């Protein structure tokens with residue numbers, strides 16, 4: 117199954133593009149087939165992979181406008197690493213795209229057929245929470261926050277979390293918050309340590325153990341149009357991104373098998389047992405709606421079913437909520 121993951125934060129220069137490129141670089145070296153999607157009209161990821169973004173024959177915009185097919189736009193950087201490129205033309209077209217009724221699903225509809233051969237689709241988001249980031253989230257199974265240890269990115273987390281809730285509720289029920297990763301760290305400074313402490317306190321389950329230190333080779337690799345594994349595989353940057361990517365893959369394997377186990381178990385339950393789970397949700401409604409499952413009684417299978425089947429169960433309990441929202445939108 118293809119994993120679609122957005123790297124996002126609505127603050128410029130935190131390391132989103134560097135993280136997307138180098139995670140993709142490492143995954144592709146491990147034999148995974150990866151499609152990178154450049155959702156930023158600045159085209160930084162396209163350039164980081166060594167392409168001149170202003171000289172492209174076709175871009176993601178042609179896909180949105182249905183002038184080209186996915187195959188015609190995708191660039192094959194190497195056998196395992198493909199790219200959907202972007203450039204400033206897309207920025208110029210943003211207000212036109214905004215007017216389209218399908219504006220939130222431009223990316224999702226473009227990828228609908230044709231990504232099943234990829235293990236991972238990694239999306240690099242622009243530094244705003246506008247149309248293109250919403251499209252990325254509406255397409256993704258999960259997203260990773262990329263935070264550099266400064267005050268501003270920390271402030272960006274709250275509005276981003278609100279956007280996540282809105283997108284999840286209105287556009288993409290399956291969207292999950294995967295985790296937070298820290299880049300450009302220098303733990304010799306008190307500030308980096310303070311930010312780390314704040315993140316650990318607020319997101320104990322979500323913070324990646326691996327973090328990326330400041331390393332000039334990462335900047336140089338970008339300038340040479342290469343991943344860090346091509347430019348300087350012995351550098352600190354390569355070491356750190358290898359660690360991060362390994363944790364990222366492990367996470368997916370672990371989650372995938374855990375999820376599959378509980379989903380299979382849930383599917384095998386009888387109609388009565390499924391009904392019982394629905395009743396447990398109903399009887400503990402306020403805790404359940406706030407995702408506070410610790411307070412809910414029941415076995416591990418019941419708890420995991422409540423977690424995994426949350427959208428289905430909530431829709432079952434509140435059918436009118438979904439419809440009311442959709443009507444409001446139209």
Ligand SMILES: Nc1ncnc2c1ncn2[C@@H]1O[C@H](COP(=O)(O)OP(=O)(O)OP(=O)(O)O)[C@@H](O)[C@H]1O
Pocket residue numbers: 127128129130131132133134135156158160241242243299300301328329330331332334335336338
């Ligand atoms: N760990 C690092 N050490 C040193 N330089 C880094 C590191 N990570 C990224 N950089 C450099 O910092 C700059 C910003 O990084 P990057 O472009 O990845 O951020 P971004 O979040 O994608 O920015 P934007 O929001 O503008 O797209 C780039 O010049 C990049 O090469």
Ligand SMILES: [Mg+2]
Pocket residue numbers: 132133134156160161240241242
């Ligand atoms: Mg970027």
